[in-house]
Amino acid sequence: MADKAVVERAEELRRQIEYHNYRYYVLDDPEIPDAEYDRLMRELEALEAAHPEIIIPNSPTQRVGAKPRDGFREVRHDMPMLSLNNCFSEEELRAFDRRVREGLGVESAVEYASEPKLDGLAISLVYEDGELVLGATRGDGYTGEDVTANVRTIDSIPLRLLGDGIPKRLDVRGEVVMPIAGFRALNEAARKKGEKEFANPRNAAAGSLRQLDPAVTARRPLQMYCYAIGRAEGVELAETHFGQLEQLRGWGLRVSREVRLVEGVDGCLDYYRRMGEKRDSLPFEIDGVVYKVNRIDWQERLGYVSRAPRWAIAHKFPAHEEMTQVLDVEFQVGRTGALTPVARLKPVFVGGVTVSNATLHNMDEVERKDVRIRDWVIVRRAGDVIPEIVSVVLSKRPPDARKVVLPKKCPVCGSAVVRIEGEAVARCTGGLYCPAQRREAIKHFASRKAMDIEGLGDKLVEQLIDRGLVEHVDDLYRLTVDDLVKLERMGPKSAQNLIDALEKSKQTTLARFIYALGIREVGEATARALAAHFRSLDRLREASIEELEAVPDIGPVVAKHIHTFFRQPHNLEVIDNLLEAGIRWEEPEAPEPEAQPLAGMTFVLTGALESMTREEAGEKLMALGARVSGSVSKKTTAVIVGDKPGSKLAKAEKLGVPVLDEQGLLALLKDPERGIGNKGDEADE
Ligand code: IVH
Numbered sequence: 001m002a003d004k005a006v007v008e009r010a011e012e013l014r015r016q017i018e019y020h021n022y023r024y025y026v027l028d029d030p031e032i033p034d035a036e037y038d039r040l041m042r043e044l045e046a047l048e049a050a051h052p053e054i055i056i057p058n059s060p061t062q063r064v065g066a067k068p069r070d071g072f073r074e075v076r077h078d079m080p081m082l083s084l085n086n087c088f089s090e091e092e093l094r095a096f097d098r099r100v101r102e103g104l105g106v107e108s109a110v111e112y113a114s115e116p117k118l119d120g121l122a123i124s125l126v127y128e129d130g131e132l133v134l135g136a137t138r139g140d141g142y143t144g145e146d147v148t149a150n151v152r153t154i155d156s157i158p159l160r161l162l163g164d165g166i167p168k169r170l171d172v173r174g175e176v177v178m179p180i181a182g183f184r185a186l187n188e189a190a191r192k193k194g195e196k197e198f199a200n201p202r203n204a205a206a207g208s209l210r211q212l213d214p215a216v217t218a219r220r221p222l223q224m225y226c227y228a229i230g231r232a233e234g235v236e237l238a239e240t241h242f243g244q245l246e247q248l249r250g251w252g253l254r255v256s257r258e259v260r261l262v263e264g265v266d267g268c269l270d271y272y273r274r275m276g277e278k279r280d281s282l283p284f285e286i287d288g289v290v291y292k293v294n295r296i297d298w299q300e301r302l303g304y305v306s307r308a309p310r311w312a313i314a315h316k317f318p319a320h321e322e323m324t325q326v327l328d329v330e331f332q333v334g335r336t337g338a339l340t341p342v343a344r345l346k347p348v349f350v351g352g353v354t355v356s357n358a359t360l361h362n363m364d365e366v367e368r369k370d371v372r373i374r375d376w377v378i379v380r381r382a383g384d385v386i387p388e389i390v391s392v393v394l395s396k397r398p399p400d401a402r403k404v405v406l407p408k409k410c411p412v413c414g415s416a417v418v419r420i421e422g423e424a425v426a427r428c429t430g431g432l433y434c435p436a437q438r439r440e441a442i443k444h445f446a447s448r449k450a451m452d453i454e455g456l457g458d459k460l461v462e463q464l465i466d467r468g469l470v471e472h473v474d475d476l477y478r479l480t481v482d483d484l485v486k487l488e489r490m491g492p493k494s495a496q497n498l499i500d501a502l503e504k505s506k507q508t509t510l511a512r513f514i515y516a517l518g519i520r521e522v523g524e525a526t527a528r529a530l531a532a533h534f535r536s537l538d539r540l541r542e543a544s545i546e547e548l549e550a551v552p553d554i555g556p557v558v559a560k561h562i563h564t565f566f567r568q569p570h571n572l573e574v575i576d577n578l579l580e581a582g583i584r585w586e587e588p589e590a591p592e593p594e595a596q597p598l599a600g601m602t603f604v605l606t607g608a609l610e611s612m613t614r615e616e617a618g619e620k621l622m623a624l625g626a627r628v629s630g631s632v633s634k635k636t637t638a639v640i641v642g643d644k645p646g647s648k649l650a651k652a653e654k655l656g657v658p659v660l661d662e663q664g665l666l667a668l669l670k671d672p673e674r675g676i677g678n679k680g681d682e683a684d685e
Pocket of ligand 1 (some may be wrong): 085118202227290312314446
């Protein structure tokens with residue numbers, strides 16, 4: 001049997017943890033760092049593990065419990081969970097306010113508590129002597145389902161009420177919601193696993209709360225906001241709704257921070273406008289606002305009609321979701337050549353704007369949602385997010401609905417479209433030739449790590465394209481001073497400077513040139529590996545997929561991209577023109593890996609160095625035969641750490657990869673034969 005001191009310490013820890021939960025989850029204002037909170041939690045866990053007899057069901061360690069054995073039990077609500085009447089316009093709101101004032105026999109403006117109307121699912125929580133004993137869904141308003149085990153996993157729901165004057169019994173009502181960010185992450189994960197996605201945060205919240213396994217609910221980012229007291233015993237309740245919300249807050253329950261007291265219809269409308277403006281920046285979805293007569297005695301006098309109070313009304317925002325028809329599906333070509341299916345819709349007013357296009361992202365998405373041309377679909381536009389098709393209304397599918405087919409040729413340039421197995425995205429292989437890709441391709445070509453054409457920035461590239469002076473990268477080398485002086489903010493001197501920079505860029509390296517071509521997935525490191533391996537552009541151009549895969553670090557996907565690129569006649573034409581314009585490099589020497597002191601070693605750089613930039617350090621290491629990579633793996637020889645290193649340092653430590661500081665790097669560069677100290681010596685053996 002645990003002694004008194006253990007029981008008391010456990011209780012003290014629980015009280016502290018509950019308090020810090022409240023600060024963190026309810027007030028969003030933590031008082032202690034996470035590490036300190038974790039320490040309290042671990043201490044309590046250890047005590048309870050050593051003395052299982054002291055565990056109480058509402059201990060903060062017990063949020064995730066066992067599954068209910070026979071599904072959810074039905075529970076009858078103490079007080080029915082009612083619904084609200086809606087209004088959609090100022091007139092309807094004025095009519096409501098008129099009915100309220102007539103019912104009360106008052107002429108002056110009525111005070112209303114105004115609240116966001118959260119878009120989740122209604123939940124009733126019952127506390128007895130401050131302990132959470134029940135969580136129930138609304139059900140039909142009279143009988144709901146007992147979801148206590150799931151509700152307990154929601155961190156913003158206290159398992160025990162805080163503070164003084166706790167009611168003997170309290171039935172509190174509120175909305176369980178899933179924040180938009182959490183909803184997106186959940187769907188992203190589902191998409192990756194090929195599982196079904198939730199249509200919207202409300203469905204996700206409902207689906208999460210109705211999981212039979214509370215461990216699943218516990219992993220879902222749910223929150224609860226309380227908005228009303230259903231019934232309270234053994235406590236003096238405040239005389240206004242606003243006052244009662246304050247009481248709930250005092251007991252540690254979460255109440256929206258957006259609740260305001262307003263005067264009359266004008267106050268309501270003002271609140272409606274302000275919340276409307278805020279709507280898209282709130283972390284969770286609201287579908288309107290709710291006005292409630294603030295005085296409780298007035299609420300009682302007004303009473304209810306059928307199942308809704310006469311003293312409250314919901315003022316709805318324009319819907320986020322509407323139904324419309326798909327007229328066609330077209331394909332847009334993005335900057336990397338990605339073909340994006342876009343549904344052309346019968347225009348529909350949704351989320352406050354008229355929508356006539358919705359992205360379908362990629363063919364996987366089209367297939368998963370089984371969207372067909374002429375289908376009726378649910379379109380959703382929430383916040384600044386681009387409109388999307390949520391689902392197809394299968395019951396309305398017309399007999400002539402047509403499947404969407406991926407075009408074999410790019411709709412912009414006619415080049416072949418490829419969809420590599422395992423990739424969701426289909427791409428145009430037109431590369432430098434495809435106008436849709438050209439703009440970005442030219443910017444990339446001119447960039448510092450590619451051809452390094454000084455003075456040819458993004459703005460200038462855009463002007464050159466818009467004026468029709470440059471279509472493909474080879475056109476850059478045909479520009480003249482006369483062409484350039486016609487551009488905005490371009491004097492003869494700047495024009496000459498640019499021509500000089502273009503001339504200078506012609507002397508380059510094979511690696512830079514390969515990188516500049518902008519082949520998919522061919523970054524700097526891959527371009528260098530290709531240059532070192534093939535040592536001539538002709539050999540690279542002719543290489544088979546097998547030969548490409550033989551290059552270190554080149555896998556089947558990248559090999560396929562490279563191979564396809566060099567099979568496109570337009571790409572070859574542009575390359576020939578570039579060579580004709582005078583682009584040249586010295587053929588890299590045959591590799592002599594053994595001769596280079598750092599051959600076979602791979603380094604990762606993170607954080608800021610003092611004596612040089614990370615790039616310079618990388619170049620120096622590579623000159624000694626090392627490879628420089630962007631990510632840490634078990635094969636990494638060492639991670640070189642400067643000031644303010646990123647997650648790469650943590651990863652290195654986790655994998656046991658050696659870490660070098662700047663001094664270590666300098667020593668290595670000065671005397672590379674020494675390796676990286678003891679560990680390096682071992683690696684060399
Ligand atoms: S009060 C007697 N306040 O809207 C009044 N409801 O259509 C009971 N809701 O089932 C509801 N935010 O799920 C109230 N601030 C809020 C609300 C709210 C969302 C939901 C609730 C209710 C539905 C009524």
